[in-house]
Amino acid sequence: MKFFIQLVAIIFIAFILELFLPWWCIAMASFAGGYALKSRFNFLAGFLGIGLLWLAKAGLIDATGSSPLAEQVATIFSLNKTLLYLATVLIGGLVGGFASMSGATLKKAKR
Amino acid sequence: MKNIRFFASFFITLILIYLLNNSWPIGGNRIPPLGKFLDPFHGFWQNIEPKNYTGPEALTIQGLNNPVTIVYDSLLIPHIFADNDEDLYLAQGYVTATHRLWQMEFQTHAAAGRLSEVLGEGPNGAILDLDRGQRRAGLGYAANHAVEAMIRDSTIRMVAEKYTEGINAYIATLHYKNLPIEYKLLDYSPENWSTLKCAYLLKRMAFTLNSGDKDIEMTNALKLFGKETLDLLYPDREPATDPIVDNAGNWKFNPINLDSVPLALPDELIKINKLPGADPTTGSNNWAVSGSKTATGSPILCGDPHLNLSLPSIWFAIQLTAPGVNVMGASLPGSPAIIIGFNDSVAWSVTNAQRDLIDWFKITYQDSGKNKYRLDDQWVDTKKVVEEFKIRGKETLYDTVIYTHWGPVPYDENYHAENELKSYAFRWITHDGTEELKTFFQLNRAKNHSDYMKAVDYYGAPAQNFAFASVSGDIAMRIQGKYPVRRKEEGKFVLDGSRSSNGWQAFIPNEQNIMYKNPERGFVSSANQYPADSTYPYYITATSYEAYRNRRINQVLRETNNITVQDMIKLQGDNYNLKAAESLPMFIAMLNPATLNEEEKKALDILKSWDYFNHAGSEGASYYEAWWDNLMPLIWDEMQHDKIVLQTPTTYNTIKLMKEQPDLSFFDVQATDEKETAREVVQQSFSKGVQDILKWKADHQSNSPLWADYKDSYMGHLLRLQPFSIHVKHGGNHDIVNAHSRTHGPSWRMVASLEKTGVKTWAVYPGGQSGNPGSYYYNNLLDQWTADQLYPMVFVNTPDEMKTKSLYSTTFNPNSK
Numbered sequence: 001m002k003f004f005i006q007l008v009a010i011i012f013i014a015f016i017l018e019l020f021l022p023w024w025c026i027a028m029a030s031f032a033g034g035y036a037l038k039s040r041f042n043f044l045a046g047f048l049g050i051g052l053l054w055l056a057k058a059g060l061i062d063a064t065g066s067s068p069l070a071e072q073v074a075t076i077f078s079l080n081k082t083l084l085y086l087a088t089v090l091i092g093g094l095v096g097g098f099a100s101m102s103g104a105t106l107k108k109a110k111r
Numbered sequence: 112m113k114n115i116r117f118f119a120s121f122f123i124t125l126i127l128i129y130l131l132n133n134s135w136p137i138g139g140n141r142i143p144p145l146g147k148f149l150d151p152f153h154g155f156w157q158n159i160e161p162k163n164y165t166g167p168e169a170l171t172i173q174g175l176n177n178p179v180t181i182v183y184d185s186l187l188i189p190h191i192f193a194d195n196d197e198d199l200y201l202a203q204g205y206v207t208a209t210h211r212l213w214q215m216e217f218q219t220h221a222a223a224g225r226l227s228e229v230l231g232e233g234p235n236g237a238i239l240d241l242d243r244g245q246r247r248a249g250l251g252y253a254a255n256h257a258v259e260a261m262i263r264d265s266t267i268r269m270v271a272e273k274y275t276e277g278i279n280a281y282i283a284t285l286h287y288k289n290l291p292i293e294y295k296l297l298d299y300s301p302e303n304w305s306t307l308k309c310a311y312l313l314k315r316m317a318f319t320l321n322s323g324d325k326d327i328e329m330t331n332a333l334k335l336f337g338k339e340t341l342d343l344l345y346p347d348r349e350p351a352t353d354p355i356v357d358n359a360g361n362w363k364f365n366p367i368n369l370d371s372v373p374l375a376l377p378d379e380l381i382k383i384n385k386l387p388g389a390d391p392t393t394g395s396n397n398w399a400v401s402g403s404k405t406a407t408g409s410p411i412l413c414g415d416p417h418l419n420l421s422l423p424s425i426w427f428a429i430q431l432t433a434p435g436v437n438v439m440g441a442s443l444p445g446s447p448a449i450i451i452g453f454n455d456s457v458a459w460s461v462t463n464a465q466r467d468l469i470d471w472f473k474i475t476y477q478d479s480g481k482n483k484y485r486l487d488d489q490w491v492d493t494k495k496v497v498e499e500f501k502i503r504g505k506e507t508l509y510d511t512v513i514y515t516h517w518g519p520v521p522y523d524e525n526y527h528a529e530n531e532l533k534s535y536a537f538r539w540i541t542h543d544g545t546e547e548l549k550t551f552f553q554l555n556r557a558k559n560h561s562d563y564m565k566a567v568d569y570y571g572a573p574a575q576n577f578a579f580a581s582v583s584g585d586i587a588m589r590i591q592g593k594y595p596v597r598r599k600e601e602g603k604f605v606l607d608g609s610r611s612s613n614g615w616q617a618f619i620p621n622e623q624n625i626m627y628k629n630p631e632r633g634f635v636s637s638a639n640q641y642p643a644d645s646t647y648p649y650y651i652t653a654t655s656y657e658a659y660r661n662r663r664i665n666q667v668l669r670e671t672n673n674i675t676v677q678d679m680i681k682l683q684g685d686n687y688n689l690k691a692a693e694s695l696p697m698f699i700a701m702l703n704p705a706t707l708n709e710e711e712k713k714a715l716d717i718l719k720s721w722d723y724f725n726h727a728g729s730e731g732a733s734y735y736e737a738w739w740d741n742l743m744p745l746i747w748d749e750m751q752h753d754k755i756v757l758q759t760p761t762t763y764n765t766i767k768l769m770k771e772q773p774d775l776s777f778f779d780v781q782a783t784d785e786k787e788t789a790r791e792v793v794q795q796s797f798s799k800g801v802q803d804i805l806k807w808k809a810d811h812q813s814n815s816p817l818w819a820d821y822k823d824s825y826m827g828h829l830l831r832l833q834p835f836s837i838h839v840k841h842g843g844n845h846d847i848v849n850a851h852s853r854t855h856g857p858s859w860r861m862v863a864s865l866e867k868t869g870v871k872t873w874a875v876y877p878g879g880q881s882g883n884p885g886s887y888y889y890n891n892l893l894d895q896w897t898a899d900q901l902y903p904m905v906f907v908n909t910p911d912e913m914k915t916k917s918l919y920s921t922t923f924n925p926n927s928k
Contacts (some may be wrong), residue, residue: 022287023147023154024132025592027124027128030128057156058156062159065162066162066164067884067885067887067889069292070276076832087145087149088149088156088675091146091149092150094127095128096125098120102121102124105121107118107119
């Protein structure tokens with residue numbers, strides 16, 4: 001349960017911060033989620049939180065888009081669209097994961 | 112222990128962010144900052160435009176006097192309604208930048224020789240080499256002169272400054288999130304616009320259209336082949352053309368006469384690895400038909416400029432409305448005003464005027480320090496300009512270019528030349544500051560023929576054929592540019608740069624330029640052919656003249672009466688291959704049928720039954736082209752040298768020589784021991800052509816080499832990114848009215864009917880209004896263009912008339928301070 005609250009909080013904070021700050025704000029959101037709502041799976045919470053948020057946002061843009069740009073960008077990097085999505089999720093997820101782990105371990109260290 | 116875990120994970124987070132926030136060169140390519148780029152809230156995903164996208168309803172823009180209304184029609188063509196000229200051009204700048212900013216900046220970077228700043232030096236230094244070429248040709252020297260000319264005229268200055276202000280107002284609104292995708296891919300940001308950039312853009316167009324010359328090639332040919340052969344291979348004038356202005360015996364003015372001392376012909380071989388100039392297949396069509404020949408009784412004007420078709424599209428369609436002006440047509444992103452278009456009284460279109468506007472002057476330096484050179488029996492100082500190249504990912508390069516009385520010396524021991532003892536200075540009309548923007552500003556407001564004449568008076572370079580028609584019933588053609596008065600043969604060969612009298616002594620006065628109004632035949636037309644009949648008193652030379660499109664257009668216009676807009680649209684898309692009609696029967700007659708194999712016999716049957724139309728589905732067109740493509744190199748193998756540039760004679764002259772002198776020594780293939788004549792090279796190239804088609808069939812697993820598939824036209828994105836580029840299946844070819852070759856074609860098509868009840872216009876271009884590959888409007892016009900069909904243009908007087916036709920509208924409000 002704690003994990004799910006943490007996960008949802010990270011998604012929510014990251015979503016709000018993304019409206020105002022550059023991409024690295026996902027690390028701030030995950031760090032805060034890791035620190036304030038520490039669970040048993042802190043890395044996973046950050047990884048899934050940001051990964052899912054980015055997946056959902058990218059998917060929404062792509063589904064309502066008027067052009068095959070995602071496919072074309074994938075081709076530029078010698079990927080296909082699935083792999084491009086995977087790269088998006090992975091890159092957001094890794095930063096989110098390490099950041100929430102940092103938050104959680106900081107809290108532990110302070111105790 | 113607990114601390115270590117925190118520091119480790121925190122450190123990894125920071126490293127990740129750093130790595131993903133920067134771009135890295137990997138294996139010769141640069142990968143964008145992946146975190147930034149893939150973040151769907153800011154990165155490239157944001158460039159995917161939603162379906163039914165509409166822009167903002169209102170914006171506040173600094174620098175406006177009054178509110179401006181912009182209404183977009185269903186093709187995303189903006190219609191701008193402003194209260195005054197200042198606001199009009201500011202809004203044009205803002206709106207154009209909104210859709211085309213990356214392209215505008217990239218093209219001016221290209222003109223300024225600054226691509227290596229964003230792209231690096233390129234494979235084998237190719238991009239740096241291009242950059243150096245642009246600087247050494249003096250594009251910056253030319254653009255600075257143009258800015259000086261702009262500043263001298265208060266109107267043009269206002270137009271360019273307001274347009275610039277509009278672009279910069281748009282740039283100021285940008286964040287990473289809404290940057291064009293190319294900036295994100297290459298990881299850089301736009302810099303501020305300037306009037307100098309407008310000048311660069313126009314000079315770049317001059318480079319595209321007017322940078323062809325043959326002086327060095329002709330000098331080499333003269334040395335290798337002698338004068339008699341030179342005149343045979345490269346005649347000043349080919350008998351085929353139907354000149355743009357046929358006014359025989361009616362040139363009633365006193366021409367400027369220069370001394371009649373013939374120029375000394377040079378005697379040398381020039382070893383320069385010359386950069387390619389203007390592409391000879393770049394051409395254009397325009398014509399205007401008088402009311403006496405049309406169904407409505409009103410004139411019709413048509414225009415289609417042919418350029419290297421690239422994406423984002425070359426032109427940006429727009430309507431500009433303010434008190435005193437209501438004009439619509441094609442604008443060049445990066446230049447204010449409309450370049451080709453119509454208003455409520457007149458319409459105009461341009462084609463490139465073929466004329467030699469470049470000379471090369473041999474320079475004699477005092478010593479290897481190159482500080483002084485010989486001019487009129489004195490040693491005169493050179494000017495050394497140091498060009499700085501801030502190459503991305505490498506150290507800055509400094510390159511010294513020498514300037515003389517004549518202009519820059521592009522090639523020397525540091526750049527594309529073999530022999531430092533010989534240097535040639537480059538004199539190009541485009542180096543001069545002229546007032547082209549004034550021409551367009553006034554043409555946009557022209558009411559009649561006399562306004563058109565006054566406007567065109569300001570026009571210098573690149574020389575263009577201005578076709579004109581008015582609601583009041585006039586049609587006209589004017590071949591306008593700043594033309595040096597030339598002595599016979601002057602400009603064909605390199606010149607001695609030690610005498611200033613070898614330079615341009617005078618320019619042809621505007622009123623003595625080639626032009627006419629309401630000719631008896633009832634139409635005017637130009638297609639880059641020879642400009643005038645043989646009685647025109649000035650000597651004219653050029654790299655080459657068009658020989659086929661012009662005759663086909665004139666033939667159709669002569670034969671057609673009661674002309675409708677549909678007839679004109681059909682003529683723009685006309686696929687008749689006059690060149691094939693004039694050469695294929697001779698080729699076939701030269702073949703020896705006894706030697707043909709099965710495949711060749713089949714090919715011959717297809718060719719014999721071909722109707723000479725390069726329709727998309729024609730097979731004969733493919734066989735003819737494959738044959739021709741093998742024939743030319745086989746005949747002109749003499750022109751292929753490692754170090755010496757020579758020019759291949761024209762298509763028209765080649766066919767003429769085959770007919771008239773089949774035993775000419777040039778038909779002999781140098782690589783073989785046998786002595787070939789035209790007959791043998793025709794036979795050999797036929798076999799090779801059939802083999803090429805067989806190979807094509809195998810490669811494409813297809814049994815029918817349809818022309819559109821075989822030609823495989825291609826519109827490349829400016830960055831040569833394959834996924835943003837498009838293959839187009841279309842008929843036509845160079846030398847055909849529908850002039851779409853593999854890479855070049857009609858970049859804008861317009862038909863305007865100048866009816867008294869209101870001007871009606873149809874237009875289309877390949878691509879679309881948006882420069883964003885993630886937009887539906889990136890290439891939404893392409894299918895209509897490929898079908899050789901045009902869209903009716905929405906041309907109105909007030910925003911209210913747009914109500915039922917609009918996609919969305921935006922109000923630009925002044926900053927209420």
